[in-house]
Amino acid sequence: MKISNPVLRGFEADPSMIRVGDTYYIANSTFEWWPGVRLHESKDLVNWNLLPSPISRTSQLNMRGNPSSGGVWAPDLSYADGKFWLVYSDVKVVNGAFKDCTNYIITAEDIRGPWSDPIRINGVGFDPSLFHDQDGRKYLVQQTWDFREYRHPFNGITLTEFDVSTMRLKPETARTIWEGTDVKLVEGPHLYRINDFYYLFAAEGGTVYTHQEVVARSESLDPFSFKGMPGNPFLTNFDTPRNFLQKQGHGSLVDTPSGEWYYASLCARPWHAKNESVTDPRGWCTLGRETAIQKVEWDDRGWPYVVGGHGGQHYVEPPVDAIASMTSDQSEVIDDFNTAHLNPEWNTLRVPFDEEMGEIGNGCLNLRGQGSLSNLFDLSLVARRWKAFAFDAEVTVQFSPRNYQQMAGLTNYYNDLCWSWVFVTWDETKQCSVIEVAQNDFNSYTSFLKEKSVEIPEEVEAVRLRTKVRTQTYRYQYSFDNVHWHDLGVELDARKLSDDYVNQRYGGFFTGAFVGMAAVDLSGYDAQAQFRHFTYAEVD
Incomplete structure (x- = not known):
């Protein structure tokens, strides 16, 4: 030891x-x-x-x-x-x-x-x-x-x-x-x-x-x-x-x-x-x-x-008088949100999780859409630390947006300036819910799929979203049946979620990358998103 x-x-x-x-x-x-x-x-x-x-x-x-x-x-x-x-x-x-x-x-x-x-x-x-x-x-x-x-x-x-x-x-x-x-x-x-x-x-x-x-x-x-x-x-x-x-x-x-x-x-x-x-x-x-x-x-x-x-x-070398103890393994995590309180490894931004953000229990984390992921005041985001350079994280989201200002999904997040996510939203041209991938890079916002956003069939009640982080890059995927997975074709640069990248243009570069769930409703109608069965698994 x-x-x-x-x-x-x-x-x-x-x-x-x-x-x-x-x-x-x-x-x-x-x-x-x-x-x-x-x-x-x-x-x-x-x-x-x-x-x-x-x-x-x-x-x-x-x-x-x-x-x-x-x-x-x-x-x-x-x-x-x-x-x-x-x-x-x-x-x-x-x-x-x-x-x-x-x-x-x-x-x-x-x-x-x-x-x-x-x-x-x-x-x-x-x-x-x-x-x-x-x-x-x-x-x-x-x-x-x-x-x-x-x-x-x-x-x-x-x-x-x-x-x-x-x-x-x-x-x-x-x-x-x-x-x-x-x-x-x-x-x-x-x-x-x-x-x-x-x-x-x-x-x-x-x-x-x-x-x-x-x-x-x-x-x-x-x-x-x-x-x-x-x-x-x-x-x-x-x-x-x-x-x-x-x-x-x-x-x-x-x-x-x-x-x-x-x-x-x-x-x-x-x-x-x-x-x-x-x-x-x-x-x-x-x-x-x-x-x-x-x-x-x-x-x-x-x-x-x-x-x-x-x-x-x-x-x-450990102390000669050390008392051997065990630690909980965080390399594989499953959270079914069955308790009335967030697991201690989950974090929110600036204020505690409360009824303004949503509620938890009975197998569901319900998030009420608030501000964007760049908001410093009202934000419904629940996230946990990246603890390895390579991991997979996934979650099921059930969400029925009514306009493009309503979004809910899985995010990789450093701070209000640097983040990305895969999310469910509404496409007014296609007149249906879709899956989109977007990145905020020092407030330069990019939607990657646009007209190629993935249409969600009407009979699909929930979407499984996944991120695959592999040290230098990471990707997003989706599944409609939790069996067949589809890559969204966007490879993102992981360094943009690092202290060193943020330090190039901002004086506060003291945290680290997080992965988690977020719900946004910029229209102010409190759209609700339900998240179930979150998993995190580190990859050798």
């Missing part, structure tokens, strides 16, 4: 890992996807199981209208005083000079909840974490955003004392403790007290192929008292372009009961077209930023290093 990286596959970025007793927990960013913050637990660092989200109601987070890749950035999970603490940001501006955000704290005695309503703590900057010092004092550690055009926007790491009696920060105590290295873009700070030093772990270089994690330390928490580790970076793939893992950096440190050390970081696995260099472009990460775990040891000067080198390893 070894740790096989990534341990969390498919859009599981910015891991905050802790240990409580013999159990490890990881919290991950979710950005504009609901529910906010993903939680996993493990007893061996090898097998991880999804827990209920700590952010499950709009009183804790309301992202309606948030831009894509806004919302929840880099949550920080900690445990002290007999309870769990979670700090998270809600970012409202992504592009441009400003990164308007509000930082919140919620708590719970049990990791599974209930979690408290949030306490607003500040803005200042994103990526806040809560440090519990040995003397009982607490501090918020955070990236600091500078919007002034004549200054670098990543303005160091700010430390502010947190008063537990009032559950408020003490702004008068705020000070910059470290400005980072000359690589710049210092963010994602986590502070630890180990022996005689305070150790600061922070990310730099931006969350792209130049990403890295660096370490600094100090004997105090005085302003500008931290000094960088000789030999930084601690972790990076900037100079290891052929490594299986890329973009490693932002993350957190944890010790085991027997005194071993591990570091959880974001990572990515790019693929390359045959005619592309492996160094420029470095590749296309359709699965987004995932989570990897590396083993850490300490040198005789008290500095940490990654076992195997700062490029990290694919396979890592």
